[in-house]
Amino acid sequence: MLNWIAAAARVVAVHPFPIDLDEGQHKDSTVLEPAMEQIRRTWASLGFEPFDDTIWIMDPNMAAHGNAVKSIADQLGLR
Numbered sequence: 894m895l896n897w898i899a900a901a902a903r904v905v906a907v908h909p910f911p912i913d914l915d916e917g918q919h920k921d922s923t924v925l926e927p928a929m930e931q932i933r934r935t936w937a938s939l940g941f942e943p944f945d946d947t948i949w950i951m952d953p954n955m956a957a958h959g960n961a962v963k964s965i966a967d968q969l970g971l972r
Contacts, residue, residue: 905951909936
Protein backbone atom coordinates (compact mmCIF):
# COMPACT_ATOMS: atom_id res chain seq x y z
CA MET A 894 0.00 0.00 0.00
CA LEU A 895 2.89 2.37 0.70
CA ASN A 896 3.96 2.16 -2.94
CA TRP A 897 0.46 3.25 -3.94
CA ILE A 898 0.73 6.37 -1.76
CA ALA A 899 4.40 7.26 -2.33
CA ALA A 900 6.19 5.26 -5.01
CA ALA A 901 9.77 5.91 -3.88
CA ALA A 902 9.52 6.50 -0.14
CA ARG A 903 12.90 6.63 1.62
CA VAL A 904 11.61 7.03 5.14
CA VAL A 905 8.25 6.74 6.85
CA ALA A 906 7.60 8.66 10.08
CA VAL A 907 4.77 8.01 12.51
CA HIS A 908 3.60 9.37 15.83
CA PRO A 909 2.43 6.20 17.62
CA PHE A 910 -0.58 6.85 19.83
CA PRO A 911 -3.49 4.67 20.97
CA ILE A 912 -6.43 6.18 19.09
CA ASP A 913 -8.96 3.89 20.77
CA LEU A 914 -8.69 5.62 24.17
CA ASP A 915 -11.14 8.32 25.17
CA GLU A 916 -10.03 11.72 26.48
CA GLY A 917 -10.24 10.66 30.12
CA GLN A 918 -8.06 7.62 29.48
CA HIS A 919 -5.43 9.80 27.78
CA LYS A 920 -4.98 11.59 31.10
CA ASP A 921 -4.80 8.38 33.19
CA SER A 922 -1.20 7.13 33.17
CA THR A 923 -2.27 3.69 34.45
CA VAL A 924 -4.26 3.29 31.22
CA LEU A 925 -2.13 5.34 28.83
CA GLU A 926 1.29 3.84 29.57
CA PRO A 927 0.34 0.17 28.92
CA ALA A 928 -1.50 1.28 25.77
CA MET A 929 1.58 3.19 24.59
CA GLU A 930 3.79 0.15 25.20
CA GLN A 931 1.43 -1.99 23.13
CA ILE A 932 1.43 0.57 20.31
CA ARG A 933 5.23 0.78 20.37
CA ARG A 934 5.53 -3.01 20.17
CA THR A 935 3.18 -3.03 17.19
CA TRP A 936 5.13 -0.34 15.30
CA ALA A 937 8.44 -2.03 16.20
CA SER A 938 7.12 -5.29 14.75
CA LEU A 939 6.76 -3.47 11.42
CA GLY A 940 10.37 -2.28 11.45
CA PHE A 941 9.84 1.17 12.99
CA GLU A 942 12.44 2.51 15.43
CA PRO A 943 12.29 5.47 17.81
CA PHE A 944 13.69 8.68 16.34
CA ASP A 945 12.97 10.72 19.45
CA ASP A 946 10.49 10.53 22.34
CA THR A 947 7.43 10.78 20.10
CA ILE A 948 8.40 10.09 16.47
CA TRP A 949 9.24 6.65 15.07
CA ILE A 950 10.81 6.13 11.64
CA MET A 951 11.22 3.23 9.24
CA ASP A 952 13.06 2.62 5.98
CA PRO A 953 10.49 0.79 3.83
CA ASN A 954 13.30 -0.78 1.82
CA MET A 955 14.77 -2.66 4.79
CA ALA A 956 14.22 -6.39 5.13
CA ALA A 957 12.61 -6.02 8.58
CA HIS A 958 9.67 -4.11 7.12
CA GLY A 959 9.24 -6.43 4.15
CA ASN A 960 9.36 -9.50 6.39
CA ALA A 961 6.80 -8.01 8.77
CA VAL A 962 4.41 -7.13 5.95
CA LYS A 963 4.77 -10.63 4.47
CA SER A 964 4.10 -12.20 7.87
CA ILE A 965 0.95 -10.14 8.38
CA ALA A 966 -0.28 -10.92 4.86
CA ASP A 967 0.32 -14.63 5.49
CA GLN A 968 -1.53 -14.51 8.81
CA LEU A 969 -4.48 -12.80 7.15
CA GLY A 970 -4.46 -15.22 4.23
CA LEU A 971 -3.70 -12.48 1.72
CA ARG A 972 -0.96 -14.42 -0.07
